[in-house]
Amino acid sequence: MAIFKQLDEQMDALLERFDKDENWLIVINADPDALGSALALRRIMSRRVASVGIGQINEIKRPDNLAMIRYLRIPTQKIIPNLVAQYDKFALVDSQPHHNPEFEDFEFDVIIDHHPLVEGKPVEAPYTDIRPKYGSTCTMLTEYLYNLKIRPAKLLATALLYGIKSDTRSFERKFIDPDVTGFKWLNKFADVKLMNRISNSEFHLDWMRYFSRAFYNLRRIGQGLYAHAGNVENPDILVIVADFFTRVHGVPWLVVSGVCDDKLVVIFRGDGLRRDMGKYAASLLGDLGSAGGHKGAARAEVELAALGEEDPEIFMLKKLGKGQKGKIKRI
Known part of the structure; x- marks a missing residue:
């Protein structure tokens, strides 16, 4: 029995966006939910496009984010013009174009997010999936993996698990049933000890x-x-x-x-x-x-x-x- 809702038509619409001759950049404002979501989308795209990278608009200095990137081997880079010039198509996860002026320089083909929509600021792209009721974008990408019958490897599962944990603040913030289901499913594949090591890396002394x-x-x-x-x-x-x-x-x-x-x-x-x-x-x-x-x-x-x-x-x-x-x- 399926533990997530079936997304067959939605997955077909997403996969139709990808071409083996294209180079894609997944753009994020890096935090745990964005990092985990980007890593999952990269896994989905990896065998369907020529190349796929992850680029963040912000400087990453939070110790837990740095620990997440280091321990989970997330290949994100700071976005600069020379990096952008290497890619043909762009995806945005865990954000909407109006969330930051730096997003306005991109024409996104894929947008996946869980933040509320804002009146007067429509989100437009050939493929969009906006679900404000969800506690995290990582939950949405977990559903994608499940529907595509992709079993997440240990580091990917840990990244998604930590993203859900972080954005729901261990389920103290708003969440719905799929967030809990995703957390339970990922827990079978993730390294919980590694996730706890990341969680305990919160502060710099000079802060x-x-x-x-x-x-x-x-x-x-x-x-x-x-x-x-x-x-x-x-x-x-x-x-x-x-x-x-x-x-x-x-x-x-x-x-x-x-x-x-x-x-x-x-x-x-x-x-x-x-x-x-x-x-x-x-x-x-x-x-x-x-x-x-x-x-x-x-x-x-x-x-x-x-x-x-x-x-x-x-x-x-x-x-x-x-x-x-x-x-x-x-x-």
Whole structure:
């Protein structure tokens, strides 16, 4: 008996996109879900096209991501013009073209993602598969492998398993039955000890200073928390700080911001009950830059030039404090 839904017509439509004379690049904004999904799509394409590579738009500095790439042998490269020139066709996984300005330089033939669709920003490509109800894109690619009767090798299964674990935060965030089914199925083939080694590689020692700044700047805004971490070397640091603050009891939502590469980067986290953080991020900052995400997790990026002369922390305090008169206080 099939444990996943049958995707025969969908798989035919996907496989029709591939030609043995074409060179494909799978484009990602690298995180565990994107890395695992890209590795799976690469496996599907490997015998159907001339060559297939993986390229990320972001600098990878999070220790768990670096450990994932190292231990699971994920052949991703930083995207530069010389790399792009080597490929004829492009696929995008775990993102949509409007999620980052760097995606706008590509004409994608395949887009596979689990993030919510945004009104007024349609996702168009010869093949698209967008499933906002799914907890991770890795679950979608696991279904693809199952339908194509591809048994994932140990490293691929581990990458997909870790991607599901990471994006559902060990099933604390939103998930549906296929996420659980995929996790159980992959567990038969994966190296769980290797996955735990990756999971335990979360922090650089020199990142502690960003935690210190965030704690010093921590404020209560209504029922939520806000902290500005100042200038950071990599936006992933803000994600780690925000995820740490989600463990604080009695805080339904929080926001952590910082400045990197002349951009204000803002990470939103919530319990998924009282406020849709994806919609909240878009309402606060969508008119100034890219903003959006899930009900419980979202992100925004705004060029500093869009703030004028205003200090980024003051700017965010005004945005978050609107309608919260007298309710902003330091912790």
